[in-house]
Amino acid sequence: MNELHGKVALVTGGSRGIGAAIARALAARGADVAITYVNSEDRANEVACDVKERGRRGLALRADAADPAAVAGAVDEAAELLGRLDILVNNAGVFPVGALSELDIATFDRTVAVNVRGPYAAARAAARHLGDGGRIISIGSNVAERVPFPGLALYALTKTALAGMTRGLARELGPQGITVNLVHPGPTDTDANPADQPQAQAIAGLTALGRYADGDEIASVVAFLAGPDARYVTGATVNADGGWAA
Template identity: 85%
Template sequence: MNELHGRVALVTGGSRGIGAAIARALADRGADVAITYVNSKDRAAEVACDIKERGRRALALEADAADPRALAAAVEETVELLGRLDILVNNAGIFPVGALSELGMDAFDRTVAVNVRGPYAAARAAAAHLGEGGRIISIGSNVAERVPFGGMALYALTKTALTGLTRGLARELGPRGITVNLVHPGPTDTDANPADRPEAAGIAAMTALGRYAGADEVASVVAFLAGPQAAYVTGASINADGGWAA
């Protein structure tokens, strides 16, 4: 469990939920980890403390994923303070739900800015520092594969866009030995999407396994893609969805 020793990772939106689990999983495997946050300063500090308790260096950086300059600054600060950058995980995202008539263009612009422009901007900034064996991993969604409810068109649009971004960047960065992949989590038990809420049983029943994932189960897939065993995996969209799209 030390295959990432000497590597440095940046996880956007790493203060809670899947992002926090990814940050901890990468630290467990030996990486030093920087995370970004917007509003959850105290929770980001807790994650950074957990990483340090694992014997790794950690940074908690305030950066709105909708702001390309803030993301570029987070990349530069990570490189300056931790010495390098090897792994970028584009996890930050927002989840608007509403009918076409309810979600206007302001919602469209904000969602695209965070969920699509953010990963593009972060990848662009990170690519200037990634070397041979570098990794870019984005977090998509099960609704990019299957949309069973109304009111999710805008969110699904942005997560589907990450497939094209992943494939295009894989082609562009492959000659430099950098892999680019996408993970689509299924229903995952987090504070924003608890497995004990009233609707959860029906949602879990749509998966082949009939349950929600733990955030650590999604994080383990990301950690695999970040490691040396996944050196020949690139341009891939991997469903960690419990069979949601089966």
């Protein structure tokens, strides 16, 4: 697998979970990969080392997705240090859970800043570097399609917003040959949502396949959208959710 040879990717929130799996998948397909992180410096450096062990250049950059200047700076720094930018994956996010009465406006503002404004700021900065064949791929959530439990309204709101952004940017950037797509993962086994937690069986039961995904299954969908075989796919929402929304 070398379809991304010569390409440079930036994955926000790439130090763990789905983001780390995406970074490794893109590197395995030939891309040089930069990732951003906030607190997990050791884990971010570990992912960058994994990229390098695959024979590619790897870079870990600290940037809080809630800070638009930091996000834009990371995009520009990745393009400068790695010589170009071809692929942006908006993966960084926060996952607030709580009733309407429990989640205050400060939590609302922080969640929107990370989950919506961050991807917008990253896309805005990346558009200055991406050329024909460029890719912007955002990571949404299965709860943007179906919300079966209370306490997820704020999170679902932000992930649903990405669908509108994706369609709008696909129209705006299409004339430049840049595709923009959205992936909605289903329940995925990560540190934040382990497949062995007490409620995991009930969550898995809401999918058609009856199980959690692993990070590599989501990463492979992102890698496809980043590659040449997806060059005519844009403005799309891809549900990699095990049939959650079926």
